[in-house]
Amino acid sequence: xxxxxxxxFSRKALVKGGGxxxxxxxxxxxxxxxxxxTEVSPLHTGLNxxxxxxxxxxxxxxxxxDNTASVYSGRVDLGQGTPTGLLMIIGEELDMDLSQLTFIPxxxxxxxxxxxxxxSSSIVQAGPRMRAAGAYAKQALLGMAATQLGVxxxxxxxxxxxxxxxxxxxxxGQLIGGKVxxxxxxxxxxxxxxxxxxxxxxYKLVRTSPPRLDVPDKVTGSYTYVHNIRLPGMVxxxxxxxxxxxxxxxxxxxxxxxxSSIKHLAGARVVRKGNFVAVVxxxxxxxxxxxxxxxxxxxxxxxLPGSGNIVQQLRAQDAAGKTANTATITxxxxxxxxxxxxxxxxxxQYDYQMHGPIGPCCGVASVGPSNALVITNTQGTFxxxxxxxxALNMPERQIRIQYVEGSSAFGHCESDDAAAAAAxxxxxxxxxxxxxxxxxxxxxxxxxxxxxxxxxxxxxIDSTGKIVAYDNAVWAMSGTNAGxxxxxxxxxxxxxxxxxxxxxxxxxxYSVANRRGVGKSVPVLNGxxxxxxxxxxxxxxxxxxxxxxxxxxxxxxxxxxxAFRILNSGSTRTxxxxxxxxxxxxxxxxxxxxxxxxxxxxxxxxxxxxNPGGVVADIEVNKKTGKIRVLHLTGVQDVGLAISPxxxxxxxxxxxxxxxxxxxxxxxxxxxxxxxxTDWVTYPIMRFKDHPSVTIAVFQRTDQIPTGAGEPLVPGxxxxxxxxxxxxxxxxxxxxPMTPGRVRATLKAAGIT
Numbered sequence: 001x002x003x004x005x006x007x008x009f010s011r012k013a014l015v016k017g018g019g020x021x022x023x024x025x026x027x028x029x030x031x032x033x034x035x036x037x038t039e040v041s042p043l044h045t046g047l048n049x050x051x052x053x054x055x056x057x058x059x060x061x062x063x064x065x066d067n068t069a070s071v072y073s074g075r076v077d078l079g080q081g082t083p084t085g086l087l088m089i090i091g092e093e094l095d096m097d098l099s100q101l102t103f104i105p106x107x108x109x110x111x112x113x114x115x116x117x118x119x120s121s122s123i124v125q126a127g128p129r130m131r132a133a134g135a136y137a138k139q140a141l142l143g144m145a146a147t148q149l150g151v152x153x154x155x156x157x158x159x160x161x162x163x164x165x166x167x168x169x170x171x172x173g174q175l176i177g178g179k180v181x182x183x184x185x186x187x188x189x190x191x192x193x194x195x196x197x198x199x200x201x202x203y204k205l206v207r208t209s210p211p212r213l214d215v216p217d218k219v220t221g222s223y224t225y226v227h228n229i230r231l232p233g234m235v236x237x238x239x240x241x242x243x244x245x246x247x248x249x250x251x252x253x254x255x256x257x258x259x260s261s262i263k264h265l266a267g268a269r270v271v272r273k274g275n276f277v278a279v280v281x282x283x284x285x286x287x288x289x290x291x292x293x294x295x296x297x298x299x300x301x302x303x304l305p306g307s308g309n310i311v312q313q314l315r316a317q318d319a320a321g322k323t324a325n326t327a328t329i330t331x332x333x334x335x336x337x338x339x340x341x342x343x344x345x346x347x348x349q350y351d352y353q354m355h356g357p358i359g360p361c362c363g364v365a366s367v368g369p370s371n372a373l374v375i376t377n378t379q380g381t382f383x384x385x386x387x388x389x390x391a392l393n394m395p396e397r398q399i400r401i402q403y404v405e406g407s408s409a410f411g412h413c414e415s416d417d418a419a420a421a422a423a424x425x426x427x428x429x430x431x432x433x434x435x436x437x438x439x440x441x442x443x444x445x446x447x448x449x450x451x452x453x454x455x456x457x458x459x460x461i462d463s464t465g466k467i468v469a470y471d472n473a474v475w476a477m478s479g480t481n482a483g484x485x486x487x488x489x490x491x492x493x494x495x496x497x498x499x500x501x502x503x504x505x506x507x508x509x510y511s512v513a514n515r516r517g518v519g520k521s522v523p524v525l526n527g528x529x530x531x532x533x534x535x536x537x538x539x540x541x542x543x544x545x546x547x548x549x550x551x552x553x554x555x556x557x558x559x560x561x562x563a564f565r566i567l568n569s570g571s572t573r574t575x576x577x578x579x580x581x582x583x584x585x586x587x588x589x590x591x592x593x594x595x596x597x598x599x600x601x602x603x604x605x606x607x608x609x610x611n612p613g614g615v616v617a618d619i620e621v622n623k624k625t626g627k628i629r630v631l632h633l634t635g636v637q638d639v640g641l642a643i644s645p646x647x648x649x650x651x652x653x654x655x656x657x658x659x660x661x662x663x664x665x666x667x668x669x670x671x672x673x674x675x676x677x678t679d680w681v682t683y684p685i686m687r688f689k690d691h692p693s694v695t696i697a698v699f700q701r702t703d704q705i706p707t708g709a710g711e712p713l714v715p716g717x718x719x720x721x722x723x724x725x726x727x728x729x730x731x732x733x734x735x736x737p738m739t740p741g742r743v744r745a746t747l748k749a750a751g752i753t
Contacts, residue, residue, distance in 0.1 A: 042180060044072060044110050049397040051113035051382060057140070057183040059112045060133035061090070065177030067161045068100045071133075074114035075126045076106045076379065079408030080710050081212045081647045082122045086130050088643055089123075092205045093134025093197060095158035096172070098213065106381045106403040116380030118412075118534065120708020123643055127706060128189030135197040136185045144175045191705050192641060200641060200702045207700070209646025226377050226404040229364045231433035236284040237425050238291035239438065240270075240277040244445035244675030245485070246301050249526035251275060252489050253299035261295040270294065271428045276490035278425045280434065291439070302672035303528045311349060313528060314454050314475040314520075322527075323475070323520040328505050331514035336469035340460030342556045348545035349735040350453040351667035352530055354683060355414070359407030360438035363419035367392060368431040372399045376419035377406030384416055391420055391487045392427055410536030410658075410710065412448050414438065420486040441678040446485050449668055450535030451476055455545040457506070465557035467568050469514040470506040470549075474542070475522060485531070504539075507546040509611040511570040530668065530675065536658065536714055543715030544722070544736055547608035551592065551723040552732070560589040561607055561723065577612045577638045577699060584697045585616035585634040592723065593730040600624050603631075604728025610716030612707075613637035613699065615656065617720035621728045623747055626740030630660050630692040630721060635713045637696070640704035648709040652696040655713040661686035663718035667737045 043058045052059035052072075062070045073086050083103035091101050104111060114126045142163065146153045151165035158164070161172040190197040200207070217223035241252055252275045262268045268281040268290040279290035305313040317323055337343055364375040372394060378384040381401040389396040406415060422436035454475040462468050505517030522529065554564035562582050569575040581587070587607070597603065600623050607616045618632040633656040642648050665684045669677045677683035718736050725733050725743075731750040735742055747753070 044070070044104070046107070046109045048109055049400065050108050050110070052111070054112055054114070054129075054188050055184050057133055057136050057181045057185050060129065061137050061181075063137075063141075063172050063176050063178075065173045067171040067173035067177070068102065069094070069096060069161075069172070070102045070104050071130070072104045072111040073122075073126050073130060074106055074112045074381075075122045076117045076377070076381075076403045077103075077214065077405055078117060078377070078379065078410070079405070080122075080651060081214065081644075082117070083214065084210065084212045085123055085643045085647050086126060087213070088205050088208075088210070089127050090130040090134035092203055093131055094138050094161065094172075095204075096161040098205070098210055100161055103213070105405075108381045108385050108399070108401045111381075113382040116383050118379055120710040120712070123706050124708050127643065128191060131192070131197050132185055132187055132190040135190055136183060137181065139196050140181055140183050141172055141175055145170050148175065206643050207641075207645070207702075209644050209649075212647070212650075224404065225359075226364065226375060226406040227359065227362045227437060229375055229404060229435065231364060231366055231435070234364070234433040234435055235280045235282055235429070236287040237271070237278050237280045237422065237434050237436035238287045239421055239436070239442050240279060240291050240294055240296060241442065241446060241489075242298055242674060243441045243678050244670065245531065246674050247303045247526065247528050248524055248531040250301035250303065253301075255297040255299055258295035262290040262293055265290050265293070271425050273424065273428055274489065274491040276421075276424065276486060278421065278436065280425065280429065280432075284435075284437075288439070300673050303526070304530070304670055304672050304674075305528055306672050307351070307667075307669045310452060311454055314522060317522060317527070318475065318520055322523050326519045326521070328517045329515070330505065333469040333471050333514040333516045336514040337458065337460045337471070339462075340468050341463040342553075343458065343460040344549065344552050344556060345456075345458045346545070346549060346552065346732075346734060348453075348455045348457065348548065350541040350544055351736060352452045352532070353450040353535060353662055353666045354444060354447040354668060354677070355409040355411055355450075355535060356447070356666075356683065356685065357407040357409035357413055357443065360440055360443040361414045361418035362406060362435070362437040363415070363422035364433070364435045365419065365423040365426045366431065366433040367423050367427040370398055372423060372427075373402070374399065374419050374423050375402045375404050376422075377408075377415045378403060378419060379412065379415070384419060387416065387484070387487075388420070388423060391484075391490075392423060411450065411538065412533035414443055414447055414485075417446070417484040417486050420484045424486055424490060440680075444683055445675050445678045448533030449530050450538070451532040451541070453541045455542075457545050457549050459506075459549050459553055461553050461557055465554075465559050465564055465567055467510060467512045467550075467553060470512045471516045472504055472506045472545075473518045473520065474504050475520045476541075504542050507543070507550065507609070507611075509570050509574045509609055510550070510565075510568045512568070530670070536655075537711035540659075540711070540715035541736070543608070543610065544718045545734075547716065547719035548722050548732070548734065550609070551606065551719075551726065555592050555726075558591055561592055562587050563589060565607075565609060573612055573638065574609070577636060578609065578614055580638075580697065580699050581607070581614040581616060581634070581636040584636050584695060587616065592727045596730050597728075602728045604724040604726070606720045606723025606725070606727050608716040608719035608723060610635075610637075610713050613712050613716070615713055615716035615720040617660075617717070617724045619721060619724040619728065621725060621743070623729070623752060626743035626747070628664055628721065628725060628738055628740075628743060629690065630664070632693045632695065633657075633660060633717065633720075634695045635697075635716075636699055637709065637712050638699040638701060638707075639709045639712070640701045640707045642698050642700050642709070643706055645698045645700065648698045649696050651709045652698070652713055653694050655711065656694055656696070656717055657686065657691065659714045659717035660692060660721065663721050663736055664690075664738055667739070
């Protein structure tokens with residue numbers, strides 16, 4: 001097996017087969033909803049431009065005559081298995097099997113607006129709505145069954161949607177199939193054990209780990225992605241932009257276009273609005289060739305610092321008074337530092353990183369004068385609808401957004417931009433349906449990157465090892481973008497300065513009486529920075545300096561890193577998570593870097609808190625090549641009540657491996673004019689041959705409400721690897737990514753060659 005995993009496969013060898021899906025046009029040129037059952041309640045016909053009433057049970061659930069049900073959560077599946085988890089919650093309350101339930105993809109004409117699928121929020125925010133819908137529906141159904149069977153509600157039982165009592169049975173489908181409940185829910189959300197919801201002690205489905213419902217079709221290649229969607233009369237489109245973006249605010253300025261350069265390509269034509277340029281053709285290959293061969297000249301705006309000079313720019317702008325500082329202070333950190341037994345001052349750095357979906361983003365749109373259909377893998381259909389209304393200058397109620405899964409990427413990647421580009425192109429063509437897919441350089445070079453960061457940290461301990469002060473200065477951008485690149489380039493939307501940084505006063509999981517956090521907001525708009533947006537666990541870079549500084553303080557106190565964290569833990573829950581991590585990882589207490597090995601290849605072990613949970617990294621360092629190899633990652637996560645431990649384990653494994661890749665390989669390169677990381681060579685990611693083994697454990701807490709599972713381990717991984725590097729070499733590395741070049745330079749600066 002190892003031999004197979006270490007092989008590199010070609011794209012041609014892997015990409016075999018595939019399917020296509022055709023969506024028929026219905027009323028007023030708007031496509032019918034995809035993957036929906038033929039039998040729906042009157043609320044879910046697709047004729048209502050929504051949003052549906054969040055107080056009404058029928059907005060979330062439809063029972064069919066065949067004793068199955070359709071569930072309308074308003075959330076989307078970005079690859080994390082959310083539908084399975086949400087169906088488990090409502091199925092538990094209804095006492096129905098998963099096989100009886102169908103998850104309906106988010107659609108502004110069909111599903112309620114329960115918010116955007118971000119920040120590990122689906123189980124946390126949509127889950128209580130599903131629990132409420134299931135509990136109130138069961139309450140209503142039992143009332144109907146009691147009347148029909150002539151049995152008191154207390155004498156009824158339910159299994160698989162079949163109500164039994166008095167020796168008789170009736171199905172949910174027989175009670176209400178195809179009809180509406182017309183029930184206003186007393187509460188829009190319910191937590192476990194809050195009446196009429198079940199007590200976790202009575203769960204039969206929740207807390208188990210059934211197979212994910214989406215995986216079989218994905219494995220067999222029959223699953224439909226947005227890339228597979230085809231509309232009648234549709235043309236294919238590609239963007240025409242420079243290969244990499246420049247500084248945010250400079251956009252693209254087209255100086256000239258030679259449209260005759262693509263006249264030899266059958267049916268190819270240029271579509272333009274302002275500086276937005278696309279090409280379309282009946283055949284996708286011709287659209288690709290047209291984008292590659294169209295001769296366009298652009299204005300150059302060389303105001304970026306270049307990827308090696310951003311720290312100097314951050315500090316220079318701060319010294320010149322161009323940053324806006326926001327401070328939060330608790331206690332008196334200056335006095336505490338003066339009285340401390342040991343004081344450490346360090347600087348840490350984190351590079352821009354990209355979302356990088358393996359399959360480039362894609363959008364399909366049909367935009368007529370009075371209605372529009374947009375199909376994409378957006379994180380929020382209603383949020384995108386509002387954005388589209390502004391971009392297309394149309395009323396929201398004339399726009400329908402349908403979610404169809406695409407290549408997933410945690411955080412706000414370019415899926416909405418692909419949708420905007422497809423919609424604008426269709427509108428400029430007078431309503432011709434358009435399928436617009438990005439090329440790799442579009443996705444890489446024009447991503448909404450995860451923000452870079454710079455931290456100056458001062459922290460102090462007393463003679464017992466207690467942290468007495470933590471002083472943190474943060475240069476960073478908020479991870480929130482103002483709009484999509486398409487509208488920026490087309491001149492269809494205002495630009496916003498995105499440079500907000502909060503006064504982050506350091507790691508909150510630890511008990512520290514004296515803290516100061518200074519957020520230094522940088523002038524992003526036309527200030528020489530790249531456009532940014534949330535990347536998986538947007539605040540996680542803050543944990544890289546925090547958990548390294550905690551480790552450095554432990555070393556200064558001559559304490560085991562685990563014991564130091566327990567000593568300074570700020571809550572019982574943090575302590576319990578750390579204790580679980582130590583057991584699962586078989587942690588052996590000792591001071592870090594106290595057993596340095598000789599030779600060229602050395603090994604080390606490091607830990608980091610990722611509250612509520614933690615990560616232990618076992619690594620190998622080749623001091624000659626500078627390569628860090630992550631051998632094993634151990635993760636423990638406290639998610640409160642785990643709806644499906646198996647789904648949580650999937651997320652934990654993905655978090656560890658993806659973030660190990662970000663820690664070691666991933667960083668954006670750019671010149672003064674543009675991003676140069678435009679493919680998988682110039683932006684490398686972890687390959688199968690570098691894949692670490694993983695051990696994970698879910699810390700089940702039935703006494704706590706569910707919390708998010710998609711992000712908590714992300715913050716701990718880079719710091720755990722960096723702390724393991726110190727344990728192996730006795731040298732600190734304080735910049736992500738920890739590339740071989742940086743490792744060699746760090747070791748050389750420490751006198752190790």
